[in-house]
Amino acid sequence: MPKDFRATTLERAIGRQLAGWRHERELSLTEAGQRVGFSSAKLSMMENAVQPSAAVDIMALGYVYKVPIAEWQAVVLQAQHAEQVRMRALTNTINFDxxxxxxxxxxxxxxxxxxxxxxxxxxxxxxxxxxxxxxxxxxxxxxxxxxxxxxxxxxxxxxxxxxxxxxxxxxxxxxxxxxxxxxxxxxxxxxxxxxxxxxxxxxxxxxxxxxxxxxxxxxxxxxxxxxxxxxxxxxxxxxxxxxxxxxxxxxxxxxxxxxxxxxxxxxxxxxxxxxxxxxx
Structure with a gap:
């Protein structure tokens, strides 16, 4: 996890989407974690945007939850964009007001x-x-x-x-x-x-x-x-x-x-x- 991570509104929306997928399938954190190979703690942190959600982890959840491909691909793109935004902010490469x-x-x-x-x-x-x-x-x-x-x-x-x-x-x-x-x-x-x-x-x-x-x-x-x-x-x-x-x-x-x-x-x-x- 990035040092002093602060979730953006987009990352929080991604977390809600991941939680929504799990709730639709009536799975507990433990059950979902076992299916995908995550600890329940990691899954909880992803859903609550306490840590950034990696694209590969979102893909895994989409596969295990049997989410339509177009739907989980859209969330993956959102996560990739969120990561790019954070990296630009950290490196301060864009200085345009x-x-x-x-x-x-x-x-x-x-x-x-x-x-x-x-x-x-x-x-x-x-x-x-x-x-x-x-x-x-x-x-x-x-x-x-x-x-x-x-x-x-x-x-x-x-x-x-x-x-x-x-x-x-x-x-x-x-x-x-x-x-x-x-x-x-x-x-x-x-x-x-x-x-x-x-x-x-x-x-x-x-x-x-x-x-x-x-x-x-x-x-x-x-x-x-x-x-x-x-x-x-x-x-x-x-x-x-x-x-x-x-x-x-x-x-x-x-x-x-x-x-x-x-x-x-x-x-x-x-x-x-x-x-x-x-x-x-």
């Missing part, structure tokens, strides 16, 4: 489709708003958000500017981030940037009810080169993550199209932003 790289992708993209749920999209944030939103407790993240904003503003004056389509719920306008003065300046800035021909801002009104991707913010980036597929960027306060699978990025594109259909038009959205600013 999407959160640190994101500003570069923004600079290289031609279309940015942004859906936020709590905050004004990063590219439109004023420094005071960004600092208030991050509560000034994470200077590294604040600096990265600043780089994203600057990457967009640098492209704004280009002959072929980066197009931004942003959608967010009305609650973003009502959340007074940084106090009334900071928030009012931010809303006025939104009104200003919305006049740029490369910018589209749409607000989902409170009366819309449930809507696609509710509670799941994402940014979808498209690029000028055919060889560069669309990329989805997801971020929490813990880390950033890229999603590059074409099937998944297409799902995000479809969700975004639905969001734009449900949201107010750009003109009505601008009126709502102005109304929220006037109330501060």
């Amino acid at each position: 999407p959160a640190a790289d994101f500003a570069n992708l923004v600079f290289e993209s031609t279309l940015l489709r942004v859906f936020t749920t709590d905050l004004v999209p990063t590219v439109f944030q004023l420094p005071g708003y960004t600092q208030a939103a991050s509560q000034s407790d994470d200077p590294v993240r604040t600096a990265r958000l600043t780089m994203v904003r600057e990457a967009w503003s640098t492209r704004l004056g280009d002959k072929d500017p980066l197009a931004v389509q942003a959608v967010f719920p009305e609650a973003v306008l009502r959340q007074v981030v940084g106090g009334p003065r900071v928030m009012k300046a931010q809303l006025l800035h939104l009104m200003e940037v919305s006049e740029h021909p490369a910018v589209s801002i749409q607000v989902v009104p409170r009366g819309a009810g449930a809507y696609p991707a509710m509670g799941s913010p994402f940014t979808l980036l498209s690029f000028p080169h055919r060889q560069h597929n669309d990329v989805v960027y997801l971020e929490t306060f813990i880390k950033g993550e890229y999603v590059e699978d074409p099937g998944l990025t297409e799902q995000c594109a479809q969700r975004f199209a639905e969001l734009r259909r449900i949201a107010l038009g750009t003109g009505e959205s601008l009126e709502l932003i102005a109304e929220a600013a006037a109330e501060l």
Whole structure:
């Protein structure tokens, strides 16, 4: 067993699958262990993900339990993948942080489709708003958000500017981030940037009810080169993550199209932003 082994969620799922096979056949740990040639302790550790499950051991269990070949082969592939993930983590051979790289992708993209749920999209944030939103407790993240904003503003004056389509719920306008003065300046800035021909801002009104991707913010980036597929960027306060699978990025594109259909038009959205600013 690897030193200081900590099971991943995938390995825990594998353990539950192994236990499920045994329970379906109504075998005790002792009976199953005798059939396959394992000690009951080893089998228990595999099922409870106290130790990693080797591919050869999963194959043996699949054979003894008479599990359909395709089913045990799928679990073997999962175990092999889990082992590869752990080895990469142990050797630290991959040192790539999407959160640190994101500003570069923004600079290289031609279309940015942004859906936020709590905050004004990063590219439109004023420094005071960004600092208030991050509560000034994470200077590294604040600096990265600043780089994203600057990457967009640098492209704004280009002959072929980066197009931004942003959608967010009305609650973003009502959340007074940084106090009334900071928030009012931010809303006025939104009104200003919305006049740029490369910018589209749409607000989902409170009366819309449930809507696609509710509670799941994402940014979808498209690029000028055919060889560069669309990329989805997801971020929490813990880390950033890229999603590059074409099937998944297409799902995000479809969700975004639905969001734009449900949201107010750009003109009505601008009126709502102005109304929220006037109330501060």
